[in-house]
Amino acid sequence: MVDGTGPSRLLDMVPGRSAKVLTEWLDARDQVFRDRVKVVTMDGFAGYHAAAAKTVPAARTVMDPFHVVQLAADKLTVCRQRIQQATTGHRGRTGDPLYGIRRTLRTRVELLTDKQKVRLFKAFTAHDAHAAVEVTYGVYQRLITAYEASGRREGKIAMYKLLRSIRSGVPKELPELAQLGRSLWKRHREILAYFDTRASNGPVEAINGRLEHLRGIALGFRNLNHYILRSLIHSGQLQDRINAL
Missing domain, CATH: 1.20.1320 (phosphoenolpyruvate carboxylase, domain 3)
Structure with a gap:
């Protein structure tokens, strides 16, 4: 989602890597959210391309x-x-x-x-x-x-x-x-x-690097929900809000 300003952040994490997973996640967002998606960058996986074309057809898809x-x-x-x-x-x-x-x-x-x-x-x-x-x-x-x-x-x-x-x-x-x-x-x-x-997956790869670091520190997570929560805190700009409480 692009508004031209501000750093990138992790929005959510869900298990699986398929067109179905991405389609269901986007379908769960409201129409206002989907309408704000202007550009979708992705790798060569055809599943993501199909999901984006179906759920956010007005968005411009870019191969990284x-x-x-x-x-x-x-x-x-x-x-x-x-x-x-x-x-x-x-x-x-x-x-x-x-x-x-x-x-x-x-x-x-x-x-x-x-x-x-x-x-x-x-x-x-x-x-x-x-x-x-x-x-x-x-x-x-x-x-x-x-x-x-x-x-x-x-x-x-x-x-x-x-x-x-x-x-x-x-x-x-x-x-x-x-x-x-x-x-x-x-x-x-x-x-x-x-x-x-000029859109690329650079921000995504940067966030993924942070998550890999987090996983290394934790030496593995036994609870998926806990891992997702920690990832969102670490890379979803939630850390500052939590510290401010």
């Missing part, structure tokens, strides 16, 4: 940039592992070119050292089959570059062109990239909506 990039990174890793197995007959080992760049592949180009750039070049040219990894890596980097664009319009155009270029017609030698293209195109409206709203 971190999860978009993470999805591309996962496909890049699967591609590297597949080519590694196909060319060597075994999983990555020390000394294998592709295994040696497994972390470097997921680093933004602007952050690479000269040594890392040389290592990438050597790995890409070590075998003809490594071209599949190089191409998938290029798409991954273009995805990041679109999000890093200085202007919203420039970023949105760059992202649209990228998503359209991989949505179909990808060579069969690049199955991971083809699957990525299909998945992202299904959600391209939510992905592009980020450039209009």
Whole structure:
């Protein structure tokens, strides 16, 4: 729920992760509350998308940039592992070119050292089959570059062109990239909506970090209701009100 001011806070906690759970929670709120929901940010889970479309249809849904990039990174890793197995007959080992760049592949180009750039070049040219990894890596980097664009319009155009270029017609030698293209195109409206709203799951992840810290301090909760109450106190801006009593 966005009003443009104030910090984010935890509204509630309920067990489960499904479209049904979110739909029931939103249905339990009054119409005034639902009408105030203007933007809904989420990961790639289709259940949340369906629930938001049903219960708050006027809200703008946005697919969180971190999860978009993470999805591309996962496909890049699967591609590297597949080519590694196909060319060597075994999983990555020390000394294998592709295994040696497994972390470097997921680093933004602007952050690479000269040594890392040389290592990438050597790995890409070590075998003809490594071209599949190089191409998938290029798409991954273009995805990041679109999000890093200085202007919203420039970023949105760059992202649209990228998503359209991989949505179909990808060579069969690049199955991971083809699957990525299909998945992202299904959600391209939510992905592009980020450039209009600049909304992300950053506040949610920050609250989740606080809750993980709380759970660690408590060394586990045996009572779910107690855990929910403590979480709301800790991350729902209730602490100050309680202390003021």
